[in-house]
Amino acid sequence: MLIFEISKKDRCNPSQAPLEKAAVEKIPDRFRRKQRPLLPQVSELQALRHYTRLSQQNFSIDTHFYPLGSCTMKYNPRACNRLAMLPQLLGRHPYAPETTGQGFLACMYELQEMLKDITGMAAVSLTPLAGAQGEFTGVAMIRAYHDSRGDTGRSEILVPDAAHGTNPATATMCGYSVREIPTGREGDVDLEELKAAVGPKTAGLMLTNPSTLGVFERHITEIARVVHDAGGLLYYDGANLNAILGKVKPGDMGFDVIHMNLHKTFSTPHGGGGPGAGPVGANETLQPFLPVPVVTHEGGEYRWLTEISLPHSIGRLSAFMGNAGVLLRAYVYARLLGRDGMQRVAEFSTLNANYMAAQLAKAGFQLAYPDRRASHEFIITLKQLKDETGVIAMDVAKRLLDKGYHAPTTYFPLLVPECFLIEPTESEDKDVLDGFIDAMTEIAAEAKDSPEQVKGAPHTTPVRRLDDVRAARQLDLRWRPRD
Amino acid sequence: MLIFEISKKDRCNPSQAPLEKAAVEKIPDRFRRKQRPLLPQVSELQALRHYTRLSQQNFSIDTHFYPLGSCTMKYNPRACNRLAMLPQLLGRHPYAPETTGQGFLACMYELQEMLKDITGMAAVSLTPLAGAQGEFTGVAMIRAYHDSRGDTGRSEILVPDAAHGTNPATATMCGYSVREIPTGREGDVDLEELKAAVGPKTAGLMLTNPSTLGVFERHITEIARVVHDAGGLLYYDGANLNAILGKVKPGDMGFDVIHMNLHKTFSTPHGGGGPGAGPVGANETLQPFLPVPVVTHEGGEYRWLTEISLPHSIGRLSAFMGNAGVLLRAYVYARLLGRDGMQRVAEFSTLNANYMAAQLAKAGFQLAYPDRRASHEFIITLKQLKDETGVIAMDVAKRLLDKGYHAPTTYFPLLVPECFLIEPTESEDKDVLDGFIDAMTEIAAEAKDSPEQVKGAPHTTPVRRLDDVRAARQLDLRWRPRD
Amino acid sequence: MPFIPHTEADIKAMLEAVGVDSIETLFDEIPAELRCGELTNVPPRMNEFEVTRLMLERAEQDGYYINFIGAGAYEHHIPAAVWEITTRGEFYSAYTPYQAEASQGTLQVLYEFQTMMASLTGMDVANASLYDGASALAEAVLMAVRTHRKARRVLIPTTVHPVYRQVTHSIVTNQDIELLSVPFSKQGGHTVLDALKSHEGGDLAALVIPQPNFFGVLEDVDELTNWAHRHNALVIAVVNPVALALLAPPGEWGDAGADIVVGEGQPLGAPLSSGGPYFGFMCCRQAHVRQMPGRIVGRTVDATGNPGFTLTLQAREQHIRRSKATSNICTNQGLLVTAATIHMALLGPEGLERVAAQCHANTLALLEKLTAMSGVERVFDRPVFHEAVLRLSSPANDVLRALEGQGILGGYNLTQYYPELGEAILVCATETRGHEDIDKYTFHMERIMSKRRLDPPCAVKANPKD
């Protein structure tokens, strides 16, 4: 039932609006709307009940194990939510003077300082609104750097074939063409191919380490040298920072610029799609190009640095300062974790991934990189299962839903066939991991004994398997009243 | 799965407590605990997930129609919750001086004033913690009144046979014996029986009007006269105030003392069992006996009146001032409703009840009092269904759960066989009522065609029909570890 | 219409179905002369924004204070998760779980709560809550008298919270129960066996034992328990649940343990909130469970043999037993119990113990600093948990007011209930009152006291009775 279907004409919810409609005769008729928009006309209870019941149709971290690779679905502490929603913090206008926001700005400044340390970078800007915007920022900074040196012939961004889709898409948005670098047999970038690819056209390389294949790029120092030697710069996709928090810093690996996904590593909620926050860190070379605003602390006062004091900045990426409420949540999380807690995140997310990989391998599943350590995530390929039973990765994913587990990331990275990218995160207990492994084992057995059971999954969710093809062919993107 | 079953030794949740254990050597050993209590050892995520999932196993107003007669399960506005939980209000100590609580006390004072007006009483004390404690208060005041006049021979409280169980139980707690007055054929108190029962032993009469039979006691003025003439006083059980809010005042009906259930009429949440609030109002005769504290407003300041200024008070009923947070929610609700909104509550709860009664009657169900107007609730008796099909009221109640409706109150009042006491409340829409009526009609058909379907209900809830007899016989009131 | 979803068309259709032409007609059985006019003292409605603003202003007006008052309600840190889950609609807006199959969430929470409380107190069983600590004591007295059958006299030491004693009196005296008080030791602030002597021989239903007592002092619970049992009286323990993380559970007091345990549940996750809602808890021995007031949840099985939870032993309750019920209680404090259960689950045994230990340590630190000043002294010499009585050389009321001016609530003024102690206050520093707060308190106290030493307000004020 859609909210529109419980709506009725003439119903109105008068506690939520001014008690009467004020006069608007000063707005000439020609500017005015003639017909009311199709918004629901429901009581407060009807709305509340409708959306409460809808919420119950979601899987979420708060209700289910959610080992979605590359997404770092870990516990989102409730304190972060509560403290970011204190009335004074919620009520502050983005253009309120800095004098009225010293408490808020102190949090932002301290967050910048912590992120600098964690990434090994010289400076951080908190402003990008998500990972992809952070990527855009980083690559735009690389471009601004080359441009600032009059080095305008560089037109290519190198991207490993295992990269997340946002990497090539970002390169395009920054006006670059994309050159893919293949992955070697063991999951590292193919160094020879890289060497062959770099050259005077190379603006930079986008890399995440550990990679989306769930392994640490062992030749990172050499890669950095190769790219730098060719005059290119290195961009670090920080989506996998959880794996190395407090263990190794991207700055030390040779990266020039990095984005972080605070909605992953710093546990701010994913909110069914967002918001996130994608702060960017830069080394001294790229620091002048950071987007504004950035917080500074001088003479006991916090204030914003803008394009006026940072004339080389690539500029602004959003109307205000960034996703402040998300940044506040990340700040609270960082204070709760502290220095040691950061390291532990890397340790236990890695332990969990390696444990699951080992147990799944024992249970007969094929690891994509059996000779490698898993980072905080790892890949299994279900190709053999498919060959033997006709059951594909998507079927197994759907069947997991029946067993009360959210599916891992499927069919990404693209180079591994029938793949599951599994990221348990550090906040899950061994019993939960064991339960998931049992469920996988059961499903593999079902695939042999009763494949229809698996192919017909899910059976217990609010809807059965949805017809995606029809969704795309017979577009139905909004509700319309019958009459 | 119980929380204890996901608990593991040595697990601890260190964000929630001091980071280290302080020294306690000043507490001699003989006072100390030797073994740790059996509290769960779980992570924050484990606790959160466990209780979030448990919550989803409840029916509630926020998720289901909940026409539980006598309970007034109407919408609990979220604003009431939010505003009662502002940090400063939550943080105030009950013994903090009045000077630090003028904002809070202003709300309490204004609530008292509104409740006086609504009930037609001379004074109100907010302190009773629920309806039953309000009843105790009222009857204890009646007793204090008689005692204050040296009139100590009165040992009986009259209670109609339809009364809620708390009425007779309260009379007992106040040291009275209970005398039941039968109900007449049309649902009113049998006046002749009442006249025969009153006398020098009569301390008072406890009555709710409209009664728990869902009808308005038409002879209330005469009843009051009869009891008063015999030297007794009248106590009004305010559980059904929703039906008459702003339409008729208990004080005008002749009642001397009244409690209100703010968790019913004033829409504070039931919370799966409580808390409630049972303020008491009294006319001038009983006012001196009201429990303390009471808020007063003098010289621009709000302060508490205690036993010192109210020497005839029956005293205190709780350690502090009452369920302040509940009272704040009721205050916010009253301000949102306002004067006119109060009347509308009575009007639309009554309209909903009469509509459902009419439609159910048309659908073939028997009304207990077909010739009467329904108040905000009404009764159907399923005796005929039982006689015809063997399906009893409890079976129908359980089957309603399968259809997504909470069951009405069953088997109360006791004098109507196989009864459903149905209270839709004003906050439900006609479509919801129609859906419920359809469900009832379907169930009646099922009772004839496939009675096992109904007797075996519920089928779709997290557990099937529970064995209450076993629960009482093989008491299992706490979990114990296996080993 | 706020909170009413009816449209004009609905109203028309509904009236037609009922067969009346106006809603007003539905009230025609109410005698016309009783009908009231407008509710003149109820103001016209406000919209949600207006009420929000009003409440924000009132909350601002009340402000924040650094609180060193305990006296039965304690400021503890409540994990954010507690109320974020507790106020989920499914818990918040459900009724008492009468339809068990549709209430497994609430019922399982209550069963877990009962398990936790039974273990914390060392008793066999717990109920699902009573109103608050004070009324729980009253119910325990009634229960003890019912259980004892013979005696109707109950001993309540004056070291029990004075308001608890008042409330118990208000509630039980109508049933011809006699409450006898027991004086405390001037030196220790505790109940000594000598003081009980005079009651030996008389028929006693129960002895109430607070631990810690109202003064924060630890009572000799083993001796007192044994004394009571020797004299055929039940033991009613009144305890602080946080203290129990450190202190011996009543189930282990003396040779046989307490018989009934009650207390205020507020320290387990309920915000101070000017006094409520909190909740009372009650535990007892299995043998007495049928005399217990309040809801009790039991585990059972469903039609297919799966475990499930349901309200049980309802034959004790008013809706079944009516005038013969163990109590008239119906609505209890369920939501607070939900909060407490989550609170305890989040803290765990280690966390609760750390909280208790830190409360103790902070209070000792505060006491040390305050009593180092001249004009401030400890009144009792016995060990305390997280509260203690201090005697001041200046009028308690004036000192507390001066502290309030500095944003500090310095303690609970004992002069009303215990005038014999002189200008005494009860101070408490929970785990939320760390060094910073203690230093602030000490700093201002020092200033206030020394000002008063050097420059007493005026001659009259020197009279402690003023």
Add this chain to the structure above:
Amino acid sequence: MPFIPHTEADIKAMLEAVGVDSIETLFDEIPAELRCGELTNVPPRMNEFEVTRLMLERAEQDGYYINFIGAGAYEHHIPAAVWEITTRGEFYSAYTPYQAEASQGTLQVLYEFQTMMASLTGMDVANASLYDGASALAEAVLMAVRTHRKARRVLIPTTVHPVYRQVTHSIVTNQDIELLSVPFSKQGGHTVLDALKSHEGGDLAALVIPQPNFFGVLEDVDELTNWAHRHNALVIAVVNPVALALLAPPGEWGDAGADIVVGEGQPLGAPLSSGGPYFGFMCCRQAHVRQMPGRIVGRTVDATGNPGFTLTLQAREQHIRRSKATSNICTNQGLLVTAATIHMALLGPEGLERVAAQCHANTLALLEKLTAMSGVERVFDRPVFHEAVLRLSSPANDVLRALEGQGILGGYNLTQYYPELGEAILVCATETRGHEDIDKYTFHMERIMSKRRLDPPCAVKANPKD
């Protein structure tokens, strides 16, 4: 360990299963020389209580102000229910709904949102959000250029929010797109056809039309739309969603309506929160849907024929189309969209219209009072929605600071971006700024301005550039 559930026993068992003897070993593929030491600039951890206290103190420090600033972010009343539901764990802690069957809650909310936005803007379809209004404008420019195929020049009037223009510039210029500005009428504060003349003939991909514009002024949207279409350019509307409850929807502008509509969603239920998270929305004609960036939800059926919801048209997106995607956006602002959907459902068409009308009325009331003073005047003579530009006879900065001292944020200082307007500020009174607040503003403004009239601070300060 905060947020880590592992026990010693678990760790041991897990290491054994992996076949290593320490967790450290699992990091042995990281070159040793890269390993870092302690994070010295990350402070040691605090417990939740300590952080709570810190944050409460910081929030207190920032305090409350009566806010008359708009300029792209507006203070509206948000019903309490909105965030109480939005922060339910099931919405709050879910990912992007990749597994549709396990995400019907989020997906249906998005479908409902798309329906509401399409109707509010009068367009065919809406996406499921972009980051914010400014970046949505940049995406609209990119989309217009992709759709147009031939031209890469886009006209952006200077009446568009200056930061939106900056952001668009930062984002699109790397793709060789030219942004051309259009000056505004000095008298009306709007974009006049005359100013567009110079661009006729050139190849234009799109014209951006703000309504209301940054000055709060209503643009002649019909004429502008027709002009653009006549010159074969697409129309990108930038609108305020609350204003749309009163104003003609872009779908109905001119003869053919706008082609792409974007805007800042913040006024629909997002708290001001120092600037975010908010959300951008985008709507377009059905014909252009395959060029839209961002997630889109479609309704379809499941294996049994029942309706259900799923992400659709994913072939536009980066995870499928990679370097050829319509945008690199992945994570969007989903939770804010959930809030907006609930917000709109609670207000309904009547409620949103009342909010819009009250904003308008309050702003007019404010303008009337302020311009009655000498030294305060309206700059533009055209009708406004809920913002307007005022020119002051004293330096804007000084006046705003003086107001701030009285707890009032008096408006947005325009001198940085529009020095040509003199000492001008942009003021806004939403429905939350009623008489009381307006009177307070007026009172203090009167005092400040008259003091400055009588007693200008000092000679140098009279220079408006200072």
